[in-house]
Amino acid sequence: MESLAEILISAGLVIGGIFGLVGSFGLIKLRDPMSRLHAPTKATTLGVGGTLIASMIHAPLFEGHLSFHELLITLFLFLTAPVTAFFIAKVHLHRNERPETLPTPGEDRLWATHDADRDGNRD
């Protein structure tokens, strides 16, 4: 039982470590900002997630108490990571792309971030 737990914990840590490394490597390796945005998502989801699962298994089996901090950390990550990614993508669209270089935005006239005059007023 104990060795099984140890294997699980180790697996979690290794998965976490690998995806952390992959995410960081991708950040350097990938050239285009939009593709590069993919890399850290691996680190924040699988990377941190693996570590947290390892920690949650470790607490009741080896420290003798239940631990829910990890769930909170997950919750906060789930809340903040998308917002961060969203803003990075948005800034990229706003500063580096022009309406012509983007795919058509469907039923709208323009992508929202370009849909304003210089003062920021939408029509």
Place this chain on the structure above:
Amino acid sequence: MAGIGAQGLDSGKNILTHMGKFRIERTGGIPLSLFLIVALPFLGSVLPALLIRAGRNSAYLSTAAVTLLALVGLLLNAPAVMRGETVTARLDWLPGLGLNANFFLDGLGLLFAGLILGIGLLIIIYARFYLSREDPMGQFYSYLLLFQGAMVGIVLSDNVLLLLIFWELTSLSSFLLIGYWRHLPEGRQGARMALAVTGAGGLAMIAGMLLLGHVAGSYDLTAILDQREAIQASPLYLPALVLILLGCFTKSAQFPFHFWLPHAMAAPTPVSAYLHSATMVKAGLFLMARMWPVLSGTEAWFYLVGTTGLLTMLIGAVIALFKDDLKALLAFSTVSHLGLITMLLGFGTKAAAIGAVFHIINHATFKAALFMTAGIVDHAAHTRDIKRLGGLRKLMPTTFTLATVAALSMAGIPPLNGFLSKEMMLEEAAHTVWADYGWLVPTLATLAALFSAAYSFRYVAHVFLGPVRDDYPTEPHDPGAGMWMPPALLTLLVVLIGLFPMAMASTLVETAAGAVTGGQVQQVHLKLWHGMTPALVMSIIAIAGGVVLLGAHGWLDRVWNAMPRPEAKEIFDALVGAATRASRAVTDTLHDGSMTRYGAILLAFVLALTGYAWFSGTLAAPTRRTMEIAIIPLLGWIGVILATALVVIFHRNRLVTLVLIGVVGLVVSLAFTYLSAPDLALTQISVEVVTVVLMLLALNFLPRETPLESSPMRRMRDAALSIAAGLGVGGLIYALMVRDFAFPTISDYHLANSYSGGGGTNVVNVILVDFRGYDTFGEITVLGIAAIVIFAVTRAVLNSPVRAYLLNRKPSEPQSGDAHPMIMVVATRMMMPVALMVATYIFLRGHNLPGGGFIAGLIAAIALVMQYMASGFSWAAERLRFPYSALIGSGVLVAAATGIGSWLAGKPFLTSAFGYFHFPPLEKFELATAMLFDLGVFLAVVGAVLLALESLARFAWRPGIASEFPMDINPAREVEETTAEEAR
């Protein structure tokens, strides 16, 4: 170094603890405590300022009532003083510094306090009818009461340090009074001159008093007064004497510092009457009289004080004769009479001291009356120029009578009170020998008396006598009773004291003179007729000569005006101008608005200082070994070094710099966590977040790049300085860390007493709210003030032409059409309750576990800042229900109230109490008053952060920037709009 610091903390703590232990003693079965008599005017000064809203009469009556109450309180103490007792009230305030709030009332104090409060009451009545409708009367009475309180404080203080505080307060409050008509340039200049001269004298006096206290070994006046021999034998006697006299002479307008007094006449007449007859200028005389037992009797005293007095008396009298402005005439006559009293005190004999005390009473009565009549003339005729007046006898009979009686008393005509004391002065002068010249003092004194008689006669003759003219600016007439009653009362005193001196004044003069000369009560004989004495002869010469001079005035005036005279104001202005230019030259060089220059000066100075310390001191051998370098700290270290180096390289790009600084902050908070300082880590992280947000906001208004402004040489210099300073600080810290402290630190005390004394296991928090709660209280106050200053500065900027620039500012880059995206809005709304709950949690557990009011405040502030970021400042501000300044204020008040609460339990300020409670179904938990204090910290922090943010954000406001909706794009809204359209 830390050891010394710890000791410093300890002694600071001692002072604070001692502050709490007030020892109050009183003697003499007091009907109204001296504390109250001194405090009443100060407390009462709030009343007129508030009650002026209810009308001028309310302000006036409240002021009069306060003064009357203090006067009655004083008079209730009078019988005891008259019996020869000394009434005291003692309060140990800061015994460690020798500063005690001790008051005592003896004959001299009674005399002066009686004059201050009595004449003050009359002035208050007079001012009610003197001031016009446009004058802010509430302000006037507030200033007057402040001044009155300061004066009463001076004359009742039994501690020289306390006396000095009141002394400076009179300078400040008289500045407000003299400059009361702030629309008049003469008023402002006169006030500034009075403040500069008397303030500078006050500084000299502080030095003198400290020397005196040092010699006597105590700052208590009664203790100093007992040590005449020791003080006069000390080598410090002469410097102390000169410094103290500088203070007295400037305050009492003695030559050559007399020039400020006539310029202070730009004040409203009630102020002149009060300041220059009974109070302010008499403070110097009071102090000389008070110090008479210890300082007088030496040659230095005689020649310094006696000569100055004699010269002042003569010069003042001569100038007064040639002044055409009624108040200027009275001002110089005041200078002259102050000289007279100073001279008498300078003679150093007991008889002269009695004369001085008696003349103080007489001068106060007739001079206050004269000032008030001058004010009446000014009020009625709309001019104070003697050359334009004359013949008012028929038009203003009441005023004429009062002015004549008072002026004749000033001239020294029997049987008025001025005659009595002038006679005593001449008597003393007649047998005073000045450096072997027996004739000098009597001759000059007679000459001064002669001029004094002449200008007094002129005041009557040229204003009231003569033919009625037809070219007055208005129709002069007698004023209402409110204005002539106060001078009438004083004039009545002038006559009564003159006729029945023994009945009216002898006891008061006796006790006061007894206090001046050192306790022995003497038999004072005040009478009109002494027989044909030399003094009477001198008096007759003076009066006869005065009449002759008045007759020859027209001719003398032309000669006087043709003569070149030094103009004191020009000399003063030149001196002040030179001093201003010199200090401006220094400050403009050092303080030219360039931050790099300030930094360079500071660093160079510190480097020179530490260089000196390094080369002159010795360094003990290291006592600690350095630890092994572990991998994780090494990584952190590399991170910080890298980020810092990058800041240096990229510092011209402000956004990148901010990001890099954020990195440094994060690594530092990681270091705190690693080193088991979770409190610091939490604080560091939340401070970091708030700072970055505020800095981003500020960067919005600044250029992206810092332009290259300094020359290569300048940059080389700055680099050299910073490298030297950085290496120095690093070296210093390294040297500290490889050695044990030379003294035991205070940390052990805190660790040992945190739980037993403060009821908390989180030592950091217990230090903040308990051990050093007073510091924290000061800090949150400062934090609040800083935020309010930011608010005030932004307000001031927005009221300046910059506002137009900000409003018309075009964004430098295209703005986003989706500035407030839905994902951010929804996330922050969801986070808000969570974050507030976290703040509450951190707050509640703060006393025992990492957390506390400061961190909780930052977290709550961040929760609110997120709302501003998500939906825009204007949108969020519209939904704000309370001002942040109120949050700061309530925080400071809650903290203060918690501190004061411990007084109710008889403990010193901010003693915390705690207990453990058990309310089922909750678990047992602890409640501490420190938690309430922490609540104050919490509120102040939230308020300060958000007020700063709000103030900066105001710059960004432009018309139409406010969004109508919380998020720019909301599909739900579009659906609603379409359905609404379809329904139509």
